[in-house]
Amino acid sequence: xxxxxxxxxxxxxxxxxxxxxxxxxxxxxxxxxxxxxxxxxxxxxxxxxxxxxxxxxxxxxxxxxxxxxxxxxxxxxxxxxxxxxxxxxxxxxxxxxxxxxxxxxxxxxxxxxxxxxxxxxxxxxxxxxxxxxxxxxxxxxxxxxxxxxxxxxxxxxxxxxxxxxxxxxxxxxxxxxxxxxxxxxxxxxxxxxxxxxxxxxxxxxxxxxxxxxxxxxxxxxxxxxxxxxxxxxxxxxxxxxxxxxxxxxxxxxxxxxxxxxx
Amino acid sequence: xxxxxxxxxxxxxxxxxxxxxxxxxxxxxxxxxxxxxxxxxxxxxxxxxxxxxxxxxxxxxxxxxxxxxxxxxxxxxxxxxxxxxxxxxxxxxxxxxxxxxxxxxxxxxxxxxxxxxxxxxxxxxxxxxxxxxxxxxxxxxxxxxxxxxxxxxxxxxxxxxxxxxxxxxxxxxxxxxxxxxxxxxxxxxxxxxxxxxxxxxxxxxxxxxxxxxxxxxxxxxxxxxxxxxxxxxxxxxxxxxxxxxxxxxxxxxxxxxxxxxx
Numbered sequence: 001x002x003x004x005x006x007x008x009x010x011x012x013x014x015x016x017x018x019x020x021x022x023x024x025x026x027x028x029x030x031x032x033x034x035x036x037x038x039x040x041x042x043x044x045x046x047x048x049x050x051x052x053x054x055x056x057x058x059x060x061x062x063x064x065x066x067x068x069x070x071x072x073x074x075x076x077x078x079x080x081x082x083x084x085x086x087x088x089x090x091x092x093x094x095x096x097x098x099x100x101x102x103x104x105x106x107x108x109x110x111x112x113x114x115x116x117x118x119x120x121x122x123x124x125x126x127x128x129x130x131x132x133x134x135x136x137x138x139x140x141x142x143x144x145x146x147x148x149x150x151x152x153x154x155x156x157x158x159x160x161x162x163x164x165x166x167x168x169x170x171x172x173x174x175x176x177x178x179x180x181x182x183x184x185x186x187x188x189x190x191x192x193x194x195x196x197x198x199x200x201x202x203x204x205x206x207x208x209x210x211x212x213x214x215x216x217x218x219x220x221x222x223x224x225x226x227x228x229x230x231x232x233x234x235x236x237x238x239x240x241x242x243x244x245x246x247x248x249x250x251x252x253x254x255x256x257x258x259x260x261x262x
Numbered sequence: 263x264x265x266x267x268x269x270x271x272x273x274x275x276x277x278x279x280x281x282x283x284x285x286x287x288x289x290x291x292x293x294x295x296x297x298x299x300x301x302x303x304x305x306x307x308x309x310x311x312x313x314x315x316x317x318x319x320x321x322x323x324x325x326x327x328x329x330x331x332x333x334x335x336x337x338x339x340x341x342x343x344x345x346x347x348x349x350x351x352x353x354x355x356x357x358x359x360x361x362x363x364x365x366x367x368x369x370x371x372x373x374x375x376x377x378x379x380x381x382x383x384x385x386x387x388x389x390x391x392x393x394x395x396x397x398x399x400x401x402x403x404x405x406x407x408x409x410x411x412x413x414x415x416x417x418x419x420x421x422x423x424x425x426x427x428x429x430x431x432x433x434x435x436x437x438x439x440x441x442x443x444x445x446x447x448x449x450x451x452x453x454x455x456x457x458x459x460x461x462x463x464x465x466x467x468x469x470x471x472x473x474x475x476x477x478x479x480x481x482x483x484x485x486x487x488x489x490x491x492x493x494x495x496x497x498x499x500x501x502x503x504x505x506x507x508x509x510x511x512x513x514x515x516x517x518x519x520x521x522x523x524x
Contacts, residue, residue, distance in 0.1 A: 057351075057361045057364070058360055061364045063329060063333075063368050064326040067325060091317075095317055096319070099319045102322045116410060117352075117379045119411070120406040122406055137380065142383045143381070144380050144385075148424065148427075153415040153420070154414070158410060158420065161410060
């Protein structure tokens, strides 16, 4: 999906919500399988979101059949939503080229999350595929983000080096960043470095970020945000009414977003 | 596999060779499938190596059937060699827990390569599994290693921060490091930080590192090295004699190693 189409979906649905399909077999209603659950979640949220992000770990753990479920999930999502393989791959040269092929061609995703540790040769193979995107980890929202991502090198944290260097390798048409920032000050600093890029923001919802703050300080003129919620939407209710609860939760986030998206 | 067993295999075979199973369908003899090729390579190298390292990208790109081939490959390797899932996974908390489960339980690997960017919560879920190992990327052997891994923070490069912090999270019984260092000076500096840990050293062989230099400056009293070769062994010949050529290449590396392993 190219940028223009993504932005059109965002403006049309007045939403930049991304639903994280971290489908945990131990948390879904009894008797339901992962694929049926995913389909029910997709049906319940389709009108309120613009993107879906299956988390690969939850599919890989099922063995080969998990990959079939992943393929069927992507097919069920269809072409009207942006798809993100949350795989956090990071390797080099021809190896990363195979990862790009896996997610872009074999499974048809629009984008893959990529770990930057190994540098340019771990990011570049994901670029240069028309209408496909690398979403590079910059600042994540977990406690461990303070171990290496925020170490200061040459007067700025490592994650700012990642934003700057990756932006010289790709463009705002093929690169996005994972930015688990929910504080105004951080978001403003990040926007100063990457004014045009889309940011994928986790940590809003179950992980506690402030949705309004992210909209207010993270948006650019193309909105430029995909805000992810996983558990708060997937497991909004553990009862038979789970689809209705999921729908209501997605809608309530969308309504906050609509106040900011003209 | 626990450390004592691994060290026994190394001393018995007088080898610390790891064979990287980066099996590229476009490079194997015509008419041969990936699994048959892997089995032929394993048969040809079994006596000269102590570890096998399938590179996940080459299996994932085949879709669900690639994971079945991976499982059959691991089963064929058996219990007398240390197995490494070269997956470079890196996520947090329960997600990384599922990756650990995938590789340690679903596929029965002894170890997984792990990307440290996201910090403690991306490494810790791979620790605490008896006889299983996290092999953390520290200094890699690609050009991109100079983008972030060698940035100086608090007077030392990021990769040294990784070595120090990870060593406070795990032990030399459950953590190893990827160290693509082949120069004496670098290896000595790294050994000063992690004297007891095993190091997985890529970049020797087709990528051009000096095997004798690595043995001389990288060994500790338990040998403490796994030296990987992939392409130079897998594709030693493209003809029908490929297995014999592979065997000869593995044996020639083993013989250099034998000079250092008493």
